Amino acid sequence: MRTLCASTLISEFFVIGFAGLVAMKSDDLSMTAVWTVCGIAMLLSLLLCAVITRPGGVQLGWAFQIALIAGGFVVPVMFFLGVLFGGLWWASVHFGRKIDVAKAHWAEQAQAQTSAEPQT
Template sequence: MRTLCASTLIGEFFVIGFAGLVAMKDDSLSLTTVWTVCGVAMLLSVLLCGLITRPGGLQLGWALQIALIASGFVVPVMFFLGATFAVLWWASLHYGRKIDEAKARWAAQAQARAAEAEAGQPG
């Protein structure tokens, strides 16, 4: 799960940066505001890569997805991109858990086979 979620978050890092470049063109927004908000969101996306398995990490990830969608009020294309990344975030969680479960099963089976092989050898 961690790999899929981290990949999604790194993609979001770049999208947030590009959205900041687009938002810079809006005369009603100061550059300081744009880059403070984008910088915090970009930093959060990178930090979340390491916090995914920690308590509250997944909830922070969902909060970032909601913030990305809400950023569509400033940069309209972000409604679409935010929703796309929210779906990718869900898929990363859903399929990542399935992959983790399958890996755990395979590891348990390999351990059982190794124990059987060791038990069957003369000592």
């Protein structure tokens, strides 16, 4: 699960950076405010990669996805991209857990096979 979720978060890192470039064109926002918010969001996406397997990590990832969608109030295309990445986040968590279960099962089978072989 960690690999899939981290891949989604790293992709979001770049999308947030590009959204910052788009938000800079707005006359209502100062460049300092845009890059402060984008910088914090980009840093959070990297930090979430580190804590994704810890208790509450997936829930923090969901909160991050909601914040990404809320970015659509500043950059309207983020509504679409936020929902798209929310779907990718769901898929990463869902299929990542299935992969983790399958890996554990394969490791268990390999261990059982190794211990069942006669010692020579």
